Amino acid sequence: MRQTLAIATGKTLLEILHRTGRGGTAFPGLVATKIAPHILRDLTARLPGGSAMVIGTNGKTTTTRLFATILETAGVKVANNRSGSNLIRGLTSTLLNQASLRGKLTADMGLFEVDEAAFPQAQAEIQPRLILMNNLFRDQLDRYGEIDTIRKRWAESIKTLAPGTKLILNADDPSMAYLARFAPEGVKTVFFGLDHPPLALAKLAHAVDAAKCIVCGTNMVYDAIYISHMGHYHCPNCDFRRPDPQFVVKEVKLSVSEGSQFVLETPDGPLELKVGVPGLYNVYNAAGASAAALSMGIATGHVTKGLEKFKSVFGRIERIALGEGRHLLLALVKNPVGFNEVLRMLTHDPAQKLKMMVIINDLYADGRDVSWLWDVDFEVLADRLGWVQTGGLRATDMANRLKYAGIDPALISWEEDIATSLKLAMDRLPANETLYITPTYTAMLQLREILQKMGLVVPFWEE
Amino acid sequence: MKLEIAFLYHDLMNIYGDRGNIITLSQRARWRGIETTVTELSVGDPVDPDKYDFYFFGGGQDKEQYAVADDLKGEKGAALKEAAAKGAVFLAVCGGYQLLGHYYRPDNGPDLLGIGLLDVHTIAGNKRCIGNVIIQSEFGTLVAFENHSGKTYLGPQARPLGRSEIGYGNNAEDGNEGAIQNNVFGCYLHGSLLPKNPHFADHLLKLALQRRYGPVELTPLDDTVEMAAHRAALQRARDTR
Numbered sequence: 026m027r028q029t030l031a032i033a034t035g036k037t038l039l040e041i042l043h044r045t046g047r048g049g050t051a052f053p054g055l056v057a058t059k060i061a062p063h064i065l066r067d068l069t070a071r072l073p074g075g076s077a078m079v080i081g082t083n084g085k086t087t088t089t090r091l092f093a094t095i096l097e098t099a100g101v102k103v104a105n106n107r108s109g110s111n112l113i114r115g116l117t118s119t120l121l122n123q124a125s126l127r128g129k130l131t132a133d134m135g136l137f138e139v140d141e142a143a144f145p146q147a148q149a150e151i152q153p154r155l156i157l158m159n160n161l162f163r164d165q166l167d168r169y170g171e172i173d174t175i176r177k178r179w180a181e182s183i184k185t186l187a188p189g190t191k192l193i194l195n196a197d198d199p200s201m202a203y204l205a206r207f208a209p210e211g212v213k214t215v216f217f218g219l220d221h222p223p224l225a226l227a228k229l230a231h232a233v234d235a236a237k238c239i240v241c242g243t244n245m246v247y248d249a250i251y252i253s254h255m256g257h258y259h260c261p262n263c264d265f266r267r268p269d270p271q272f273v274v275k276e277v278k279l280s281v282s283e284g285s286q287f288v289l290e291t292p293d294g295p296l297e298l299k300v301g302v303p304g305l306y307n308v309y310n311a312a313g314a315s316a317a318a319l320s321m322g323i324a325t326g327h328v329t330k331g332l333e334k335f336k337s338v339f340g341r342i343e344r345i346a347l348g349e350g351r352h353l354l355l356a357l358v359k360n361p362v363g364f365n366e367v368l369r370m371l372t373h374d375p376a377q378k379l380k381m382m383v384i385i386n387d388l389y390a391d392g393r394d395v396s397w398l399w400d401v402d403f404e405v406l407a408d409r410l411g412w413v414q415t416g417g418l419r420a421t422d423m424a425n426r427l428k429y430a431g432i433d434p435a436l437i438s439w440e441e442d443i444a445t446s447l448k449l450a451m452d453r454l455p456a457n458e459t460l461y462i463t464p465t466y467t468a469m470l471q472l473r474e475i476l477q478k479m480g481l482v483v484p485f486w487e488e
Numbered sequence: 489m490k491l492e493i494a495f496l497y498h499d500l501m502n503i504y505g506d507r508g509n510i511i512t513l514s515q516r517a518r519w520r521g522i523e524t525t526v527t528e529l530s531v532g533d534p535v536d537p538d539k540y541d542f543y544f545f546g547g548g549q550d551k552e553q554y555a556v557a558d559d560l561k562g563e564k565g566a567a568l569k570e571a572a573a574k575g576a577v578f579l580a581v582c583g584g585y586q587l588l589g590h591y592y593r594p595d596n597g598p599d600l601l602g603i604g605l606l607d608v609h610t611i612a613g614n615k616r617c618i619g620n621v622i623i624q625s626e627f628g629t630l631v632a633f634e635n636h637s638g639k640t641y642l643g644p645q646a647r648p649l650g651r652s653e654i655g656y657g658n659n660a661e662d663g664n665e666g667a668i669q670n671n672v673f674g675c676y677l678h679g680s681l682l683p684k685n686p687h688f689a690d691h692l693l694k695l696a697l698q699r700r701y702g703p704v705e706l707t708p709l710d711d712t713v714e715m716a717a718h719r720a721a722l723q724r725a726r727d728t729r
Binding site: 172361394420424429430 | 719
C-alpha cells in the first residue's frame with residue numbers, strides 16, 4: 026500500500042517537474058523514499074535481469090553510459106540514472122521515471138552509477154549482480170572524509186555481497202586490488218588493466234593518494250605509472266601487488282578529435298576497439314565497461330559497436346559548433362586527478378596556443394574548499410596559452426592559481442558572472458579556433474543553461 | 489639572497505592542496521630575485537638544522553600521521569627543535585599543527601606524541617568544523633577554509649594567531665585560531681592560506697630571510713589578483729556562514 030502511494034506520488038511529481046521545464050532529478054525520489062523507505066529495494070527487485078552498479082571517483086558517469094550503450098546495442102533494455110544523479114533519491118527517481126503508475130517496469134535490468142558515500146546503502150538496497158569498480162581518488166574531502174575511511178566502508182560493504190555477484194575491478198588502482206581481498210566466497214572477481222609502456226609517466230604527481238602499501242605501509246614500487254597512482258605496482262615488503270588482469274588494454278592510440286583506439290586482450294582473444302571520447306582515462310572507462318559487458322556474456326560484436334557509437338555524456342566532454350569554424354569544447358573538472366588528465370589531453374599538441382576558460386564554483390556539489398586547485402599541475406600550461414578567462418564564484422582564486430603557475434598575468438582575465446565571462450571569451454575567439462572550457466559541476470549546470478538560452482544545446486534530461 | 493625551504497613529509501602530509509603555501513612563498517621570493525630551493529624531506533630523511541630557513545608541514549590522513557609521528561621521535565624531532573631555536577620559520581597546517589604540539593589524544597588508543605615546538609595539545613572532537621573562515625590577526629585579516637575535528641588548546645607559551653571573526657577556530661570554544669611561538673606558526677587554515685593572504689606570506693618571507701640576512705625590506709609586488717581573490721573569499725565567507 027505504502028509502495029503504491031510512494032510510486033504514484035513520485036511519478037506525479039516527476040510529471041509536474043518535466044512539464045514546468047525543470048529537470049529536477051532527485052526530488053521525486055526523495056519524497057517517495059519518505060513515504061516508503063525501502064521503495065528502491067522494492068522497485069529493483071521487479072527487474073527481471075537484476076541490477077549492475079558502477080562506482081569510483083573518476084569516470085563513473087562516462088563508464089555507466091558506455092556500459093549502457095553496449096547493453097542497448099545488445100538489445101537489453103536498461104534503466105539507467107542518466108544525469109549524474111547518483112544518491113539514493115536519484116536512483117529512486119530513475120526507476121520511478123520508468124515505472125507505470127502501478128509500479129510495472131519496462132526495463133530488463135538496472136544500471137546505476139552510485140556516489141562513493143552512498144555505495145554501502147545503495148548496495149544493500151539494490152543487491153546488484155555485478156559491480157564495476159573504477160578507481161578511488163581524493164575528491165571533495167569536505168564531503169566524503171578521507172580516502173581510508175571510504176575504502177573501509179566499501180570493504181565492509183563488499184564483505185556482505187551475495188554469492189554469484191561479479192566484481193569487475195581496475196587492477197591498476199591499488200585500492201581496487203586491495204578491496205578484492207574482502208570478497209566473500211562465491212563472489213567472482215575480474216580485473217582489467219593497462220599495459221602500454223609508451224604512455225607511462227616519469228614519476229608520481231603531487232596529487233597522488235596511494236604511494237604507500239595499503240596492507241603494510243611500506244613505500245610502493247611502481248614499474249609503470251599511467252594516471253596518478255594507477256599503474257603497475259608492487260610492495261617490496263609484503264605480498265601486495267597488482268593482480269594479473271584478465272582484460273588487458275594494449276597498443277593505445279590517443280587523439281583529441283577522433284577519440285582513442287586500443288586492443289583489449291580478453292580470455293577469448295584480442296578485440297580491436299574504438300571509443301569516441303578522448304583522453305587516456307576514457308580508455309580505462311571503456312575497458313571497464315567492456316570487461317563488465319563481456320563478463321555478463323554480451324557478444325564481442327555488441328561491445329565493439331556499442332563503444333563506437335557512444336556519444337559523450339552530459340558535460341564530461343562535449344563539442345559544440347558556433348559557426349565560422351569556431352567550437353566550444355567543454356570538459357567537466359571536479360578534482361586534481363581529473364583536471365590533470367584534461368590538461369594532459371589539451372596540451373597534447375605542443376604547437377597549439379590554447380584559448381581557455383576555467384569556471385570554478387565552490388558550492389556543495391563542487392566541493393566548498395577550493396584548495397584542490399593548488400594540487401592541479403597548471404604549470405604545464407605555461408607557454409601553451411594564447412589567453413585564459415576565468416569565471417564562477419571563485420574566478421579570482423583560479424586567476425591567482427594560474428599566475429602562481431607561471432602564466433603571464435597579461436594573459437589572464439577574470440569575471441565572476443559566468444554569462445558575462447563566456448561572452449567576453451567568445452567575443453575574443455577567432456574563426457577556426459576552439460575555446461576549451463573546464464567548469465566544475467554546478468558551473469557546468471549554469472553554463473548549460475546559458476548555452477541553451479543561446480540555442481546551442483539540448484537540456485540534459487531530454488537526452 | 490637565497491632562501492632554503494623544506495617541505496616536510498611532502499608525500500604523506502599533502503592533502504587539501506596545502507602545497508599552495510610552498511608555491512606562493514617560493515614564487516614571491518623568486519619574483520624578487522631571491523634564489524629559492526625547495527627540498528622535500530620524508531620519513532627517514534635526516535634534517536640539517538642549519539640548512540633551512542623555512543619549514544612547511546601540512547595535513548595528512550590519520551594513518552600517515554602515525555607514520556610521521558613515529559619518524560619525529562628521536563633525532564629528527566631534535567633537529568627540528570634545534571632549527572626552531574636558531575630562528576628558522578615554521579608554518580604548520582592541520583595535522584602538521586597538531587604534531588608540532590605536545591600530543592594528539594584520539595577517542596580511543598594511545599596519545600599521538602608531537603614534538604612540542606608549540607605549547608598546544610589537541611583532543612579528538614566528534615564534530616567536524618568545516619567552512620570558510622575570516623581571522624583578524626596582528627598581520628591583518630586572513631581568509632581561509634577550515635576542515636578539522638580535532639580541538640586544539642593553547643598553553644601559556646603560545647599565543648593565538650588571531651581571533652575567528654567567522655569560523656570555529658582552534659576548538660570551537662574560545663574564539664581563537666592558530667598558535668604562534670617565536671617563529672613557529674600553526675593553524676587550521678587551508679585554502680591554500682598564503683596565496684590569497686599575500687601580506688601574511690610576505691611577513692613569513694621576511695622572517696625567514698632575517699635569520700641569515702638581518703632585517704630585510706621586500707620589494708613591493710603587484711598583488712591585484714591576490715587581493716581580488718582575498719576580497720572574493722571574504723565575501724564567500726560572509727555569504728556561506
